[in-house]
Amino acid sequence: MYEYRKLTLKQKAELVEQRLSRGYPPHAPPHPIQDAKFYLLTAACYEHKSYMHCQSRRQQLLNMIFDKFGDEDDGEESAKALTTNIMISAWVVLPNHYHLLVQVENFEVLGELFRKIHGFTSRRWNLEDNVTKRKVWYSWSDRAIRSQRHYYTTLNYIHYNPVKHGLVTSPYDWVESSVNWYLQVYGREWLRDCWVKYPVKDYGKDWDDF
Known part of the structure; x- marks a missing residue:
């Protein structure tokens, strides 16, 4: 844009x-690949403005995703269950964008999911800020996950995102992230080994190499 x-x-x-x-x-x-099993989903605030500047708004967004559209999954196959068609494996919410690593059975449900999430949060935050017709969200994009290496590098990229953007010095210091869920379930050694085996490096370039 x-x-x-x-x-x-x-x-x-x-x-x-x-x-x-x-x-x-x-x-x-565009959404050219709609038959993959896993995707990195990204949504950004309009013009990358920090409309999620406070922790309460970032948590509101997570509540919309986890509470309104699905139930928590206590198993270790994925971090949370969104709907019967979508399983979230990792997430992070920053002041002006968020990422989700998901398993999708029916790609077509994603558009409606984002419309509901973004519509609700836009109305709520505009009311809070006493503004009308403000465009809060731009759109959402997806990237099909191509391999196991691509999957785990994406997971590390999501957890490292707050550090990448200078918000914290350690991924564990960012609350609105799945890294601490992984820490509780899999342990620090698992996360460390995953990071060593699947380093982020220049993630986002030459995707097909994954």
């Missing part, structure tokens, strides 16, 4: 035409 604004009118038209020719929406993130 932000690079698009820098383009000339001609460049914008060419880009939109190219996206349409590939079957993508003209501006929203």
Whole structure:
């Protein structure tokens, strides 16, 4: 979205035409792979503004995900259960975006899930801030998980995200993250071994290498 604004009118038209020719929406993130088992899902606040600047709002978002749309799962196969079609394996909520590592049986349910979550939180936070018609969320994107290495590197990336953005010096210091769930269930040694075996490094580049 932000690079698009820098383009000339001609460049914008060419880009939109190219996206349409590939079957993508003209501006929203495309979802080309819908038959994978696991995905990294990412949603960002509009223009990356920190609308989740306080812990209470980040917790509100997690409550929407875990309480309103599913029940907790006490098993060790995944961290939380969202619905019968979606299992969340890892999560992190930051001031201006969040990530979920999920197992999906029916990709089509995701769009409705995000519409409900973002619609509810937008209305609530706009009321709290006494503003009307403010756009809180931009959109959501997905990345299909390609391998076991990709999966565990993604898990480490999610847990390291608060450190990456300079919010804390240790992943364990960020409350709105699944890292402490993993710490309780699997232990610090498991997390350390996972980090050594699947380092984040320049995660996000050359995805197909995973």
